[in-house]
Amino acid sequence: MVWEQAARAFWPLATVLAMAFAALALGVVAAVPDPVLPWIAGGVVLLLVGTAIWAGMRFRRTRMTDAVDRLDRTLPGRPLAALSDRAAIGGEGALWQAHLAQMQARAALARAVRPDAGLTRRDPLALRLAGLVALAMALIFGGAGQMGQGIEALAATVSRPVAGDAAPTGPSWEGWAEPPAYTRRPTIYLNALADGQGLELPKGTEVTFRLYGQGASVTQDIGPGLADDPQAPGFRAEQSGAIEVAGRRFDVTVLPDNAPAIRAGAAPVRRADGRMVQDFEASDDHGVASGQAVIALDLTAVDRRFGLAVDPEPRPAVELPLPLPRGDRQQVKGQLTEDLSRHPWANLPVSVSLRAVDGIDQVGQAEPMAIVLPGRRFFNPLAAALIEMRRDLLWSRGNAGRSAEILRAVTWQPEGFVEQPLYLQLRGAVTLLEGEALTDKARDDLAEALWQAAIQLEDGGLSDALERMREAQRKLSEAIRNGASPDEIQRLMDELKAVTDAYTDMLAQQQAQQDPAERFTEQQQGQQITGDQIQQMMDEIQRLMNEGRMAEAQELLEQFNRMMENLQVRQGQGGEGREGSSGNQPMNRLAETLREQQRLSDEAFGDMQDQFGQGEMGQPSPNSEGMADRQRQLRNDLGQQQGLLPGQGSPGGDQARRRLDEAGRAMEDAERALREGDTGGALQRQADAIESMREGMRALGDMLNQQAQQGQQGQQQGQQGQQPGGGDRAGAEGDSYDQRPALDPLGRQRDGNGNVIAGGDPLAEGADPSRRARDLLDEIRRRSGQAERPRDERDYLGRLLDRF
Incomplete structure (x- = not known):
């Protein structure tokens, strides 16, 4: 009601105040002729005084009784007034009490009254909205x-100069220096500079002035003019000099705009999928605007x-745009x-020139590099022959x-050598080649068909599996960046796990069919990763998201994506898989x-907390039977996996089986405790089962690493030394190039290129910090389930579990 009154x-x-402010801020007052301005200003003042007096007479103080009456009028029967009444006759008997009870019930339905000042009715011309719009525009x-x-114009109408006295004046000029936009420097207001202060301006800066009154002029020798208006002169700074305006001098130093510099890193490298990777560095005094890599055929170096x-x-x-970061581009390092x-020059000699361009189109160019353009290599003889024919056709239709x-x-x-569908495609290509002269479109279509046929021969369905994995990685990355819901991220993570498993299995099957001499042709030294490490890395991604x-x-x-791009299967002499081979399926x-x-x-722990809060400890919960059935299923699955473990009869294999037997017995005890309602006992036995499984997996991993190490000793003579666990080392003693241990996010040693993980620690390695964290979590759960501990301690343990 106070707001309504106001x-x-x-x-x-x-x-009126909003209109007056808008007239000042938008320059309307300054544009009014001097003879008229005093009358308008006087009228505005009178209007302000009149509206202020009218407002004071209209405003009334709001009292509590007014508020109660306003609320009472919104209720049926005016219950608030009725509750304050007294019976005139008959006393306050049962009928009066029933009446009061009815009024109290109605009063309980009271709700805040929506304020309504009624301005639409009082201001039918919507003048208040016009004032609000004018204020917003101002x-x-x-x-x-x-x-x-x-x-100043208003002040001039109030105080007229006395005859013989100097009239006060404002600035007779204003000036601005606006550097080119690509320099990202702010505009300089020349009037704000101190007397004698010099100006340092980038080349191409536009200097403009606005002259007020008569007698002021601008002289300069720093560059050509931009406008012919004598009251608004402007010019571009091209050389150092001076500017003089109305008796003031500015010494100007024009800063030259140097051409950008760019240089290439090491020679381009070829990734396992055939992509070219080229490092570069670029710099410019005001920032690099764009960059290009120009690839031209080096015909003199081609084996004709x-x-x-x-x-x-x-x-x-070929002109490829260089990727540049957002923001500051004065010093750029990129890749x-x-x-x-698929380019016709793939695997042929070329020259690569890097160019950088700044904001005024100055070009800096690096020395050309003579390289062999990286491209995919094909090892299937027929696929290699098809790719060579494709290159020849794109080279010349002759x-x-x-x-x-x-x-x-x-x-x-073709029987037993070429599949029937591929045979028909190739025979169709023969007919096309022996026909009339090839058009550009026919040649390009035929080249694409030969490429797809070679891919099918080389990879089978592997390329499709790789593309599905890339698509799943891309969708998950987009979901994380865009803040998708947890359910959506979990669904995409499950999809990525599925397609990654399919890709690594297909990769292992394909590699197992190749000749060993071909298998190791393109593998780089010191890059190995086991299938369980791939799974552990995905689990770490899952944990971080959770x-x-x-x-x-x-x-x-992103690191996982780069690693999978370069993934190749490498098998040792015992048939044990490395780098994602199917030999690690039992471990997975x-x-x-x-x-x-x-x-x-x-x-089970969450169920125990619910029971404790409800005072039902020691009794089977509605979820106990379902958890017991799941526990039995896990025990059965573990028993089936024990029969498939490798290394039977070896010390490591026997130790792994003993530990898994202990885990199975602990699972059986946990199942029994769940069915009996002993959730605390079930938690203890589940913790024992988890610990036994970790010990068994550690023993199994050590055995697999030893077998792989023994199978590779003959091939690693004269190469990099071996580190414990069978993995190669990148640099001296597993250190990175800066002499510090190269560790991945899981705490293991890593190769220097960051694409793959070196070191064969299994999922539950003893020194793994994540295992230590899980042990602490199990101990917290065990202690929080002990009713004999003080309540404060159990509350603290519960908060730890909620946090971690």
Whole structure:
């Protein structure tokens, strides 16, 4: 009601004030002619006084009785007034009490009254809205300069100079120096500079002035003019000099804009998928605007034999934009990654030139590098032949006849050598090559068909599996960056796990069919990772996301993506798989069983907390039977996995089986305790099962690493030394190039290139910090379930569990 009174009384005054402020801020006052301005100013003052007096007469103080009466009028029967009444006759008997009870019930329905000042009725012309719009426009588009000019104009109408005295004047000029936009420097207001202060301006800065009155002029020798208006001169700073305006001098130093500099890092490297990776560094005094890598064919270095003997058809140089960061680009370090495997120049000599361009199109260029353009390598003989024919056709259509002859030769008697669908495609290509002259589109379509046929021969379905894995990685990364819901992120994580397992299995199956001489042709030294390490890395990503540490999860996911791009299967002489081979499937299944057991233990602990809060400790809960059934299923799965473990009869294998037997017995006891309602005892036995499974997995991992190490000793003579666990070391004693241990986010040693993990620690390695954390968590759970401990201690342990 106070607001209603104020709005009804003061809206005319507020409207007039808003209009007056807008007129000052938008320069309307300064534009009014001097003879008219005093009359308008006087009228505004009278209007302000009148509306202020009217507001004072209209405003009334709001009393509590008014508020109660306003609320009472909104209720049926005026119950608030009725409750304050007294019976005139008959006394306050049962009928009066019933009446009061009815009024109390109605009063209980009272709700806050929605305020309504009724301004629409009192201001039918919506003048208040016009004032509000004018105020908003003044705040957005107005400025202190226009307001100052308006105030000066008003002051001039009030105080006239006395004859013979010097009239006070404002600035006779204003000046601004606006550097080019690409320099990202602010505009300089020249009037704000101290006397004698010099100016340092980037080359190309536009200096503009606004002259007020007569007699002021600008002289300068720093560059050509921009405008012919004598009251608003402007010019561009091109050379050092001086500016003089109205008796004031500015010494100007023009800073030259140097051309950008760029240099390439080491020679481009080829990733396992055929992509080219080129490091570069660029710098510019005001920031690099853009960059390019120009790749041109080095025809003099090409081995002009076979299909390359004819002259090549003209083909423009390849121009690739360099990736530049946002924000400051004065010093840039980047990496160009591009897939040029399908380009006709792939695996041919080329020259690579890096160029950087600044804001005024100055170009800096690095020395050209002579390299072999990285591209995908094919090891299947027929696939390699198809790729060579594809290169020859893209080199020159004059090779069509030669390519047709080779295709006829490789498709002769295809039984057992070429699948029927592929055979039909290749025979169709022969017909096309032996026909009329190839058009550009027909040549390009044929080249694409040959590429797909070579991929099918080389990879089978592996390329599709890799593409599905890349798509799953991309979707999960986008979900993390865009703040998707936990359910959506979990669904995408499960999808990534599934396609990653399918890719590594297919990769292992394909590699197992290749000849050993081909298998190791493209592998780099010192890059090994086991399948359980891949799974552990994905579990670490999952853990970070569950804890809400999305930035760290995103960083680890990017590292995982780079690692999987370069993943190749390497098998030792015992048939034991490395780098994601199927030989680690028993370990992966055990790791999944361990995770399921940990989830079941977490649910059992939560169920015990619910029982404790409800005072039902020691009694079977509605969830106990279901958890017991799940515990029995986990025990059965563990028993099946024990029969599939490798290394039977070896010390490591026997030790792993003994530990898993202990885990199975602990699971059986936990199942029995759950069925009896002893959740605390079940938690203890589940913790024992988890510990026994970890010990068994550790023993199994040590055995697999020893077998792999023994199978690789003959191949690693003269190469890098071996580290414990069978993994190679990147640099001296496993250190990185800066002499510090290179560790991955899981705390293990890592190769220097950051793409793969070196060191074969299994999931539950003894020195692993994550294992220590799980042990502490199990101990906290055990203690929080002991009713004999003080309540304060159990509350503290509960808070720890909620936090971690």
